Amino acid sequence: MSDTPWLTIIGIGEDGVAGLSARSQAALRAAEVIMAPPRHLDLLGETQARTIPWPVPYRDGLDQLKTLHGQRVVVLASGDxxxxxxxxxxxxxxxxxxxxxxxxxxxxxxxxxxxxxxxDKTACLGLHAAPMARLRRHLARDSRVIVTLRDGSSVSDLTGYLIDQGFGDSMLSIFEHLGGPQENIATAGASALQGTFDHPVCAAIHIAGPGQALTVATGQSDDTFEHDGQITKRPVRAITLSTLAPKPGEHLWDIGGGSGSIALEWLLAHASTRATCVEPRTDRAARIAENGKKLGVESRLTVVTGAAPEALTGLDTPDAIFVGGGLDDAMLDAVMDQSARLVINAVTLEGEARLAHAHTRHGGALMRIDIANAKPLGAKRGWAASYPVVQWSLIR
Known part of the structure; x- marks a missing residue:
């Protein structure tokens, strides 16, 4: 097979062929077939090549492109x-x-x-095919974000989301036909922005407003998550995430998810992490999924409704495992079969005894977490102790 590429992928802007480099224009002139969305084909003008509009759904276009192997083919896409x-x-x-x-x-x-x-100091997000909640972790006063949007009507979705999150004071610059002869920029606060906008659209946002920003450290506020009281509280969660030590690209099993707070903070730690949350109660499993959508991490979260260890069968291999409740011998045997960092929290005496035995048998680190908060005690104050948590961690 020849090493000469038969397929050229060209990024085209709103200024059309005139804005392309000399080598891109040469590739277009030499092309036998040009595949592109209809909007990009309209930017070509006259061409001797056979043109094929990219079909919907997108996957059909990939299958069609494979049949053109060996011909001189150009595919047009936006920008970079x-x-x-x-x-x-x-x-x-x-x-x-x-x-x-x-x-x-x-x-x-x-x-x-x-x-x-x-x-280099601006967050860049593709919201043309993603929910507005992907913005959530970037919403902090004085931050700057540039986003692509699906179409002109999505501008009102964006402003509505910012207002709902308490960032209606943010300044927006809405770009229509950016880089082309019809380029237009409209700038206004999110709460005041009105009008209709033409596709293609992107928006630059200078974040402002009294909304609550997510911390960049572990230990989000408990009210970040919807829950029914079954939640690993913030101080213990911060310690637990530190012990789990998420790294880019890693996959977590969160067994006995409750509110999903451990899995969700794992996902917030880095944009490439993944998590599978196993929760036996259907209402809590649904709540975990909703929390994932609210925080914009739902695409990397898998929620499994079922009881461990049976529900662990067939799951993607984990890099780390957290067990927050329901520990018994069968579950312990199942997680010990995995080559992963293991962290188990226990509150009951029975759970503590099981972890003490596991520590004796397998080693690792055993830690007791005691937390007390100041509360009124008559006319004065005293320490109100929470239930102590025993944490066992082990690298398999």
Missing amino acids: PFWFGAGSVIAQQFEAQDWVAHPGPSCFALAANRLGWAL
Whole structure:
């Protein structure tokens, strides 16, 4: 097979062919077939190549593209195809020698240049195919975020979300047809922004308002999560997450999820982490899923309704396991079979005895967490102790 790529992925902007580099224009002239969404095909003007509108659903286009192997094919995508674009999805379907990419400037780069923002200090999110809740972890006063949006009507969804979260004072710059001759910028506060907007749209947000920001440390406030009282409280949760020690790309089993707070904080720790939450009660499992949506991490969260250890069968291999309740010998045997960091919390005397025995047999670290809070005691104050938590941790 020839090492010359037959497929060229070109990032095109709103200024069309005129804004492309010389090598991108040369690839277009040499193309036998051009595949692209209809909007991008409209930017081409006259061409001798056969044009194929990219179909919906998107997967059908990938299957069709594979049938063109061996012809000189160009695929057009927006801006930089490998930044919240189709480039990586397409490239994964082929061998490295099959394709080459010619990126254009991304809408994030263009928006930052229009506003004078430092792009390295600005969060960039693709909300064109994701819920607004993906913004949640970035909502902090004076933070700056640039987001892509699905269409013009999504602008009102964005402003509504900011207002609901207490950040209606944020300043928005809405970019229409960014980088093209029809480019337009509308700037206003989220609470005051009105009007209709033309696709393609992206928005730059300077966050402001009295809304509650999530901490970047472990130990979110308990009211961050909807719960029925079954929740690992903030101080113990902070210690537990520190012991679990999440790292990029790792997968957690949270067994006996309750509110899902441990799994959710694991997901908030890094954008590449994953978690599977196992919860026997259907109402709590549904609440965990809703908490995941509220925090914008639902795409990396799997909620399994069922009792361990039976519900653990067939789950993706974990890098870390947390057991927060319901520990018995069968569950302990099941988690000990996994090569993962293990953290188990116990509150009852029976659970504590089981962990003490496991520590004697297997080693690891055994820690008792005692927490007391100051509360009124008559006319004065005294310490009100919480139930102590015994934590056993082990690296398998």
